[in-house]
Amino acid sequence: MPQGTHGTHNAVKDPRNEEVLIYINGELKPREEAKISVFDSGYLVGDGVWEALRVHDGVLVFLDEHLDRLWTGAATIGLDIGMSREELVQEVWKTLDANEMNNHVHVRIMLTRGIKKTPSQDPRLTVSGPNLVIVAEHKKADPESRDAGVTLFTSTIRRGSPDYLDPRLNCHSKQHEVQALIQALEAGADEALMLDVNGFVSTCNATNFFIVKDGEVWTSTGQYCMNGITRGKVIEVCHEEGIPCYEKNFSLFEVYGADEAFVTGSFGGLTPVTEVDGRVISKEVPGERTRELQKLYQKKIKKAVANHSSHA
Template sequence: MTDHVSTHQAEEDARNEDILIYVNGKIVPKAQAVVSVYDSGFMLGDGVWEGLRLYNGRWSFLEEHIDRLFDAAKAIDLDIGMTRESVTNALLETQKANGMHSDAHARLMVTRGVKTRPFQHPRLSQQGPNIAIIMEHSRPRIPRPITLATVPHLRGLPMTQDPKLNSHSKLNCILACIAAQKAGADEALMLDVHGFVNTTNACNFFIVRKGQVWTSTGDYCMNGITRQKVIDLCRVNDIPVFERNFSLVDTYSADEAFLTGTFGAQTPVGTIDGRTIGTGQMGPMTERLRILYKALVGA
């Protein structure tokens, strides 16, 4: 298969050539939105980030995203140097400067900043953090269900690199994605350290079996905000939902599978390791959850 699809695939939009980007308090044209080669994020992947979506004039679940950003910054001992309110204001100012109302995606990034010398120690980052917000016109365009391949790369233990941390260090996930594409799939299905089905390289993973919705325990994956919203929607709407250990045997014989993420919301999965899941198309439970989620976002 050569026509790879991504869970972050968007319609082409010429307006993105002229977007304005927030960098350290200034909103500048794309060509001027630059950081130093001594930036610790560029040099070492030393930073944290959030992805946010704009629907009908509102950033979905904004407070939860800002909370997660500040929690992650605290975890890596990074002082953002801004309050939650000022970070939110920076997001809104960038939105206003770009004249965006809906179907926009923001990537809010914070690194430890410019280093005095090109080495690892965090004390070499003495100038304070670099903060950037890239905001693009973005309407998801995923033309068919996603195909997955199981890869040898794992989401690791918390004492190696906690997968709950939304850090700039994504090489493990990138290598997983490369392995999946070499196998002819769109994205990678990653197992946990015990061999149970965990997550993909970019999204959280769910299956549907006999009217029940299953996802991983959450111990070894990014605890996505969209993931939690789907779990909450199931509970409110009397859909049996379980955070549990399950294997590839359970997965291959599932009636449906789908991915969750801020960008694509709920993306159907058609095949895993060459096995067709259900009919290979979006199933009724995935469709129902998409409708419920759209109503939640609209609210």
């Protein structure tokens, strides 16, 4: 398996992250002391939900959308978060302030059902309230990785159907996505492209997927892909700017014949795709439409920052 770590989550190395404080159930712990019980529901059976968002210029960008997704995920798995949205945001800022963070920061919020008295799936064996962990790091997307683009390999691992594991749920169990990524790495690609249960293109293992054909922007229907905030913002900005954008079923036939392709995620924004399954998609990186959308997405972030006063 290739040992490189080129991909959409490549970050510029920042030595400050070695000293960050990690939030665990109200307490802040040095990174090396940040531990949780082996009887935690998330560790035992992947029973929990998580959310990841960015801080730009003192603002938690697209915060409402991220909180909506977290609360919906918790409701889906029957998890009582045990605090209000406002209280959770206060805990996030407690973590950020303790680490003196206000820009180019990545925050991951992790909630599990709690501590079990014995290894088991049964939620009735939980003997504590929910465990809340907040990891904030100084993380700026590596511009070299973004400018180089990523290569994809189509995995045999399919995105789940909503009736057994809804792909829109940010749950702690990511085993099928890890399997898909391992296949891609073993094939020499950077990340995995995943199909839905009907054989149409769905998403990637950690990002959402778009193609550009004759100036039009295509992405999947949304029925079998991750409920991506960045994905939604790209669709939104296309509609605002009059760029033809369609959520539709399409197959690898259209992908291999696309003019451009890119993936989206909260960390990397829009990252160009150069190859899929060894077929060159675009020699210009990023392509013309992708470059345009990168700029429009950055404008949307700046507008979101301008519309929200920074944390006092």
